[in-house]
Amino acid sequence: MQKRENDWMVLLPLSLERKPEGLKLVSKTLSQTRTHSINIVPKAYAEQHLSVSNKEYVKASEKTLERIRRESLAKSKSLSTNSLLELKELRMIKPLDSPLRHDFGRRRFFNGVAKSPHSGIDLSGKVGDKIKAPLAGRVIILGDLFYNGNMMLIDHGEGLISAYSHLDKIYKSGGTWVEQGDFIGEVGKSGRVTGPHLHWSVYLKGIAVNPELFLEDATL
Numbered sequence: 001m002q003k004r005e006n007d008w009m010v011l012l013p014l015s016l017e018r019k020p021e022g023l024k025l026v027s028k029t030l031s032q033t034r035t036h037s038i039n040i041v042p043k044a045y046a047e048q049h050l051s052v053s054n055k056e057y058v059k060a061s062e063k064t065l066e067r068i069r070r071e072s073l074a075k076s077k078s079l080s081t082n083s084l085l086e087l088k089e090l091r092m093i094k095p096l097d098s099p100l101r102h103d104f105g106r107r108r109f110f111n112g113v114a115k116s117p118h119s120g121i122d123l124s125g126k127v128g129d130k131i132k133a134p135l136a137g138r139v140i141i142l143g144d145l146f147y148n149g150n151m152m153l154i155d156h157g158e159g160l161i162s163a164y165s166h167l168d169k170i171y172k173s174g175g176t177w178v179e180q181g182d183f184i185g186e187v188g189k190s191g192r193v194t195g196p197h198l199h200w201s202v203y204l205k206g207i208a209v210n211p212e213l214f215l216e217d218a219t220l
């Protein structure tokens with residue numbers, strides 16, 4: 001996007017569950033306060049039907065549910081990190097050199113049971129393919145989660161966090177600073193997967209947004 005003098009940009013995260021409506025945005029400068037109206041229109045996301053052999057992934061037992069609840073709490077806490085890191089750059093590079101599937105928001109059914117919409121995009125790869133940091137930031141390790149498998153995050157600052165799931169290997173430890181393009185880990189098939197791939201998500205203030213918005217030649 002072309003930036004001109006006095007242009008400003010607002011990143012506004014909208015959850016996939018958000019209903020169409022009018023939204024008011026108030027901007028304040030020293031001399032004036034202005035209200036901007038934003039119209040949210042519905043977007044029809046595609047459906048995907050998958051079958052998995054491990055029934056726990058479709059209807060989890062009480063013990064697994066307990067684990068899922070615990071992990072989901074820890075995950076949302078980390079994803080809502082609003083650190084004091086200054087976000088200097090928004091433009092990301094692809095973490096894996098493979099074609100984009102444009103599958104953010106896809107409504108998924110596992111063995112016919114409706115599950116939460118796809119909160120990221122999937123990048124094809126083989127176990128062991130190296131993943132690059134799309135943007136500089138600080139590493140957060142979440143560990144081995146039931147759905148996401150081995151998962152790590154990068155905190156880019158000001159509420160922008162990117163997430164990497166189903167990893168085979170993680171190269172960095174928590175708290176490490178990584179530069180754009182640094183290798184951070186390897187593609188795997190841990191967690192709920194039908195094959196090896198990288199599930200890449202981007203969160204803004206704790207809400208999943210389409211990672212493609214941050215790529216150089218995004219076509220949405």
Ligand SMILES: [Zn+2]
Nearest residue numbers: 120121122199
């Ligand atoms: Zn995915």
